[in-house]
Amino acid sequence: MRMTVIGTGYVGTVHAACMADIGHEVLGIDIDAARVATLAAGRAPMCEAGLDDLLTRALASGRLHFTTSMDEGAAFARTHFLCVGTPQCRDGAAADLRYVDAVVESLAPRLRPGSLLVGKSTVPVGTAARIGRTLAAVSPGSEVAWNPEFLREGSAVADTMRPDRLVVGVGSADAETTLRTIYAPMIRAGVPFFVTDPATAELVKVAANSFLATKISFINAMSEVCAVANADATVLARAVGADSRIGDRFLEPGLGFGGSCFPKDIRAFAARAEELGAGEAVAFLHEVDRINTRQRRRTVALARDLMGGSLADRRVAVFGAAFKPGSDDVRDSPALAVASTLRKEGAEVRVHDPQALDNARAACPGPAYVGTVPEACEDADLVLHLTAWPEYRQIDPAALALVVREPSLLDARNTLDARVWRQAGWAMHSLGRPQDDGAGSGSARSGGRPVLVAGGAS
Numbered sequence: 001m002r003m004t005v006i007g008t009g010y011v012g013t014v015h016a017a018c019m020a021d022i023g024h025e026v027l028g029i030d031i032d033a034a035r036v037a038t039l040a041a042g043r044a045p046m047c048e049a050g051l052d053d054l055l056t057r058a059l060a061s062g063r064l065h066f067t068t069s070m071d072e073g074a075a076f077a078r079t080h081f082l083c084v085g086t087p088q089c090r091d092g093a094a095a096d097l098r099y100v101d102a103v104v105e106s107l108a109p110r111l112r113p114g115s116l117l118v119g120k121s122t123v124p125v126g127t128a129a130r131i132g133r134t135l136a137a138v139s140p141g142s143e144v145a146w147n148p149e150f151l152r153e154g155s156a157v158a159d160t161m162r163p164d165r166l167v168v169g170v171g172s173a174d175a176e177t178t179l180r181t182i183y184a185p186m187i188r189a190g191v192p193f194f195v196t197d198p199a200t201a202e203l204v205k206v207a208a209n210s211f212l213a214t215k216i217s218f219i220n221a222m223s224e225v226c227a228v229a230n231a232d233a234t235v236l237a238r239a240v241g242a243d244s245r246i247g248d249r250f251l252e253p254g255l256g257f258g259g260s261c262f263p264k265d266i267r268a269f270a271a272r273a274e275e276l277g278a279g280e281a282v283a284f285l286h287e288v289d290r291i292n293t294r295q296r297r298r299t300v301a302l303a304r305d306l307m308g309g310s311l312a313d314r315r316v317a318v319f320g321a322a323f324k325p326g327s328d329d330v331r332d333s334p335a336l337a338v339a340s341t342l343r344k345e346g347a348e349v350r351v352h353d354p355q356a357l358d359n360a361r362a363a364c365p366g367p368a369y370v371g372t373v374p375e376a377c378e379d380a381d382l383v384l385h386l387t388a389w390p391e392y393r394q395i396d397p398a399a400l401a402l403v404v405r406e407p408s409l410l411d412a413r414n415t416l417d418a419r420v421w422r423q424a425g426w427a428m429h430s431l432g433r434p435q436d437d438g439a440g441s442g443s444a445r446s447g448g449r450p451v452l453v454a455g456g457a458s
Contacts, residue, residue: 154326169201223432233432320387
């Protein structure tokens with residue numbers, strides 16, 4: 001089947017390549033000529049496992065092409081996937097739909113009779129209905145469906161080719177048939193296929209993200225309690241997660257979530273609920289957001305406490321700039337937020353990341369960005385582990401202890417082996433675990449004041 005994919009950001013690029021790989025003819029459309037040229041050359045504009053190989057294979061098959069022309073796209077197919085971004089408005093919490101609206105305004109008058117516009121962007125409920133009214137006025141016979149994406153950065157290719165579920169919100173049997181045809185390989189493989197109305201499909205995405213964000217903030221709220229109760233939040237999380245009704249995924253105490261989805265999606269969902277008169281029903285999302293951002297402040301406060309109450313003129317090494325491992329995305333990165341605050345408090349900050357240094361340097365100038373872990377840690381008074389890249393679990397702590405000025409590490413992701421680091425002479429501290437007993441060569445240096453959180457044995 002022929003289709004266009006409009007918008008070659010994260011979702012659009014992955015969707016276009018995957019659809020071509022399973023046998024469809026795909027034309028990717030973007031107004032950014034440089035990005036189109038990069039994609040046409042087989043290079044993904046973002047770090048994503050397997051995407052470069054997938055792009056190369058899809059282009060070589062002759063089933064994937066890219067263009068900047070909306071006229072070419074409208075003539076190419078009757079099915080069009082809308083994959084443009086919906087960032088948070090600069091002056092509020094609501095979703096900014098300017099890119100969605102621009103595509104509809106440009107594409108609608110060009111549509112061939114009987115076209116189907118399929119939204120994949122994360123939008124406020126009611127957006128599909130509004131777009132449908134626009135199409136009815138300028139392109140009679142065309143319709144709108146909504147097919148939300150559930151990609152996780154770092155595993156987006158696998159999530160598209162082997163999704164947990166497919167959700168389509170349609171208004172006609174013809175639209176359902178089209179989408180069943182497009183996703184036939186996944187349906188045959190047993191992927192659950194949910195058919196509903198567009199409004200429900202729009203809500204499925206924001207409801208899923210809100211639930212996952214709530215789960216993360218819940219365990220981080222528990223980590224705050226553990227910190228003052230001298231309990232271990234990591235053990236608590238494992239024990240609670242062993243309950244089959246709860247599960248342990250996303251139940252990991254630490255620095256919290258970031259990125260381009262969870263923060264802005266829960267804020268936009270709450271804002272839209274307010275507009276609809278249902279704000280009280282999701283009022284808890286405001287606290288979810290507050291808990292999440294508070295983790296960043298807690299991390300800075302602990303770092304300050306470990307430095308005797310002041311970060312001024314201290315040298316701090318930071319492991320991680322991306323908002324999560326497996327990605328070079330630094331949008332709303334907790335790691336960068338902490339690094340920036342440390343620097344504002346007078347610390348000399350040096351940041352390492354396996355993939356995201358260029359994006360971090362552009363988004364957050366100020367800290368020094370370096371290419372190796374030893375370079376980041378040279379003469380450091382404190383090391384902060386802020387993004388859980390697997391590379392950091394491979395560090396030899398004994399060798400690194402020879403590089404730093406003070407072997408003191410704050411593991412804000414609770415993924416390093418505290419026992420191994422302690423045996424190498426490090427003082428280990430973390431969010432939501434019992435106070436360090438000073439077994440390493442350093443101690444909490446809190447000047448007699450209570451330490452917010454500190455690390456215990458793993």
